[in-house]
Amino acid sequence: xxxxxxxxxxxxxxxxxxxxxxxxxxWATTRWLGKTTYLGASTTFVRAAGFLEQTVVPDHVAQxxxxxxxxxxxxWQFMLLVGVFIGALIxxxxxxxxxxxxxxxxxxxRFGPSVGKRGLAALLGGIVMMIGARMAxxxxxxxxxxxxxxxxxxxxxxxxxxxxxxLLTAMLLYRRRTSA
Amino acid sequence: xxxxxxxxxxxxxxxxxxxxxGRILRYEKQLGAMLLRDMTIFKFMLSAVVVGMIGITLLAQxxxxxxxxxxxxxxxxxxxxxxxxxxxxxAGFCPGTAVGAVAEGRWHALFAILGMVIGAALFxxxxxxxxxxxxxxxxxxxxxxxxxLGISPWVVVAVFAGVSFGAFYLFEKLGV
Numbered sequence: 393x394x395x396x397x398x399x400x401x402x403x404x405x406x407x408x409x410x411x412x413x414x415x416x417x418x419w420a421t422t423r424w425l426g427k428t429t430y431l432g433a434s435t436t437f438v439r440a441a442g443f444l445e446q447t448v449v450p451d452h453v454a455q456x457x458x459x460x461x462x463x464x465x466x467x468w469q470f471m472l473l474v475g476v477f478i479g480a481l482i483x484x485x486x487x488x489x490x491x492x493x494x495x496x497x498x499x500x501x502r503f504g505p506s507v508g509k510r511g512l513a514a515l516l517g518g519i520v521m522m523i524g525a526r527m528a529x530x531x532x533x534x535x536x537x538x539x540x541x542x543x544x545x546x547x548x549x550x551x552x553x554x555x556x557x558x559l560l561t562a563m564l565l566y567r568r569r570t571s572a
Numbered sequence: 573x574x575x576x577x578x579x580x581x582x583x584x585x586x587x588x589x590x591x592x593x594g595r596i597l598r599y600e601k602q603l604g605a606m607l608l609r610d611m612t613i614f615k616f617m618l619s620a621v622v623v624g625m626i627g628i629t630l631l632a633q634x635x636x637x638x639x640x641x642x643x644x645x646x647x648x649x650x651x652x653x654x655x656x657x658x659x660x661x662x663a664g665f666c667p668g669t670a671v672g673a674v675a676e677g678r679w680h681a682l683f684a685i686l687g688m689v690i691g692a693a694l695f696x697x698x699x700x701x702x703x704x705x706x707x708x709x710x711x712x713x714x715x716x717x718x719x720x721l722g723i724s725p726w727v728v729v730a731v732f733a734g735v736s737f738g739a740f741y742l743f744e745k746l747g748v
Contacts, residue, residue, distance in 0.1 A: 414627075441690070458695065471576075484592055492679065496598070517662030518683065524655030532668070559607075
């Protein structure tokens, strides 16, 4: 245990404050950008992919229907993710929880200390996850947090699917090997 | 930087700080929830939703902001949602938390970020095919749960808050 003294109310307090930030953000984006914009993350990865591809095959990006739909540019959500990085870094430095970690302890316990093995799994998991997120038009932020806050029917349907399938996959990954 | 960029950045800094303070930027917390051992991400997320839901409903019902519902597209949500779930459990981070995790020094989340950029590029290639198949199955449009059920949004808020507090009580009682 890294933090035996972490108070029980910590995730509730941080979550409730995020709720206030989400309300303020919805109001502020409506006021200053003229369009209510909700917290989200996964569309930014489409734009990042578009920027990278543009350096090699610009014509291909220009002709792609999905890049045309999501528009390859640095906009509000892109800066939101830049901010997430900065905010998390500030928090981790201030409360001294910053720690270089190449393999998560739980993973190491089950799959061993290999960085390559962990890296490959995370890479493949990331590929699969993003294809799913774009297909569902949002991840745990856009579809989950923001979807539920607005009481979108889509959010109430997709979040149990995210978590239910995640749970089954995690149970398979971490099931105890039965000794013969 | 424009107003749009500054607004995004400032909101993001607060978002990242709270994700970090809520202690959810950890592989152990994400998998902990899926293995039903540690419900930290649910405590965080449901708290945010209960508070956010009240304010968003108030602002939207008084016409000060508008809803940005995503389509209730069954193929997209069921198939895409399931694919996301598999990837989430394997990667151990969702898109936003992967970015925050790197900032906490958990640099292995960079592999997940690289994977997600590749995944987004692949999705852009298969998008036209999906549009005429999975995404074309059954779309009920961009609809809120309250209007779909024909009830007051405040009933949904009350039920959601009640269920959330019940869950919180259970989590603390079970010590998860």
